[in-house]
Every structure is written in structure tokens, then in C-alpha cells.
Amino acid sequence: MAHRCATCARLIRVGEAIKCTGDCGQSFHTACAAERFIYDLTRPDSIREFRCDPCAMHRSSITPRSPPHAYDSLAADQQCTSNITLDDIMRQLQLSTASTNDIKNQLQSTSAAANSKLELIQGTLVGVKHDIVELRSHISHLASTQEALANRISYLEQHSENAKIETAEMKRDNIQLKAQIADISNRISRGDNTHPTSGLRQSAQFSECCTDVIISGVHLCVAESPLAIATTVFDALGVSELVIDILSVRKMARKSAVAGPSNLPDRNHATKQSFVVSLKSARVRDFIIKKKREKKSLSVSDVFAIDSPGFIFVNELLPSDLFNLLLKTKAKAKAASYKYIWSNFGQILVRRDYGQPIIEINTEEDLSKLN
Structure with missing residues (x-):
């Protein structure tokens, strides 16, 4: 064994x-x-x-x-x-001491190796923590970028929708112009000398030369600058991006307040103020007015966040002769029981009731049509 x-x-x-x-x-x-x-x-x-x-x-x-x-x-x-002998015992003790020292050295070597590995692990953990911080920062940057892209997409979609609406309006106006041109051509061929083109010339001249809108109904307690007031109204209409198309804004003196039909003085006119906003183009003016008509009404309290009655009006600014003709048309139409009187691109239009034909008023002679 x-x-x-x-x-x-x-x-x-x-x-x-x-x-x-x-x-x-x-x-x-x-x-x-x-x-x-x-x-x-x-x-x-x-x-x-x-x-x-x-x-x-x-x-x-x-x-x-x-x-x-x-x-x-x-x-x-x-x-x-x-x-x-004692020497033999001492020699044995020395051998034991040497063995103990060897074990001690081995333990120290093992401890040093363990400490080295521990330091390596700690360094790795520090690197991992740094990588986690960088990843979180990168994720935050990506989230903010995504949000900015979403806002940009929404902005572009809104402008695309506005462009579609404006294109449709232009196509409709083009059709109307073609019809008016065809009507003029027919009258010329028949030798009609009643000058039917006056309304067309008047509308075209107005569209080309007048790019102003008038904002009225603003309470006197609104102490902001004219530009700030116009910006606030544009925001309420949802056309804040068109603020950059404003050339100037001036406060209108009450004695020379000339406006469209919705700007006529009311009972509280003494407490209201009006502003003329000059725009870069007639297309911008027409788009803003269209937006106001879609809104139908803007209360003073909703636009300026104040406790005040009344409404904010946005209309095309009519020349004095057209405005005077509009006042006479309103008086004659009211006496003849016409319900709707308005202006569009400098053209005064009258309709007895919804669905009935529209009557164009270009001169005072045309008032005879309101019977």
C-alpha cells in the first residue's frame, strides 16, 4: 500500500x-x-x-x-x-521563522495583487459612471433636438396649410377676374359705353396701393406700444409669424379715423383707440383680414386679458372717398331693407339676404340699384 x-x-x-x-x-x-x-x-x-x-x-x-x-x-x-543542543533548537526555530516569512511574503504578494485588481475595478467603475453621465447628456440633447424638430414640423405644417388657403383664395380671385374680363369684353363688343370697368379698376388700384389694415376697439387702458398692440392682435388671430411683415404701426387720431364697416364709432368710442398697421404687401393684408373673418369676433378681454367690454376689429383701411361712399350705401341699404353691406379689396358689396345676388356699388349712381 x-x-x-x-x-x-x-x-x-x-x-x-x-x-x-x-x-x-x-x-x-x-x-x-x-x-x-x-x-x-x-x-x-x-x-x-x-x-x-x-x-x-x-x-x-x-x-x-x-x-x-x-x-x-x-x-x-x-x-x-x-x-x-540549543543550537539545534535555534536552527529549527530559524527554519520555522523562514517558513513563516515565506508565508507572510506570499500573503503580502497576494494582498498586493488583490489591491491592484481592486484599483483596476474601481477605475473601471469610474469610467462606467463617466460613460453613463455622457449617455444621459446625449439622451437629453437628442430629446431637445427631437422636440425642436417636432416644433419645426408643426410650424411648417401650419405654413403649408396657410399657403394652401392663400393659393385657393388666389385661384378664386383669378376666376373672378377672368369672369369680369369676359364680361367687359362682351360689353365692349356690344358697344356699351357705361364704363363697367370702373369697379375693376377701383378694386385693382386699391389692392396695389393700399396695404394697410386698421385695428380698432382697443381700450384706452391698454398702455402698450403700438407695435406691441399689433403683435398681440396678430397672436390672437394665429398669424404671429406675419409680425415680420409689419412696416410701421401708428395710432390714428380720432378726428381722422377712417375705416371699414366694422370700425364705425360706437357708444364707447371715447374710451377706444385705433391703430393703422402698414404691411409689406396686399397679400399679407388680405390674409390677415381673412383670418379675422374666420375668427368672427375677438373680445377685448380675450386679446388683452383685461376686464373690459367690447370687441377688437381688424379691417382694410379705406380711402376717404370709398369710406364716404360706404356710409351712404349703408344708409340707403338700411332704408331699403338690405341686410348685408361690406367691403372686399376696396369693393363695396350689398346683398339683400343670404343666398341672393350681390350688388356692386362703385359710384353714387350705383346707389339707384338699391330699390
């Missing part, structure tokens, strides 16, 4: 074994016994009478497991034990 060395715990091959004849009866490699124990293995019969240090120093009362012939050499063992 193979044995293991009691010192190094490795298997002992044949020819390498030496067995303690003392109480322990353990087996050792010859080299391990010579290195570890102080027993002199150079003496004759040393291997046959070998005892480990504990068995050599203490005699056990337990029945030894060693062979019977070990008792014959008891005297020799005692003599060998008596040969142990």
Missing part, C-alpha cells in the same frame, strides 16, 4: 521511505526527514532506528506502533536525544 509523506503529503515511492520507529509510526521521504528533523541520518543503522523529533523528545505511554526491534535500540535513542 502506498504511503504519503507526513511532511509534504506526496506519495512515497519504493526506496524513498523512512519510517519513524517512535509512537507516531509515520512515514517520510528521506530528503524531507533530513531537512526537517535534527536526527542524524548519517550514522549506521540510522534509517532503521529513525525517530522524528517529537517521538525522540517525548516517550509516550501508548503502545507504540513501531516494530518490536525498536525497543532494542531504546538506549541508543535516548543517547541520540541527549545529543540535542
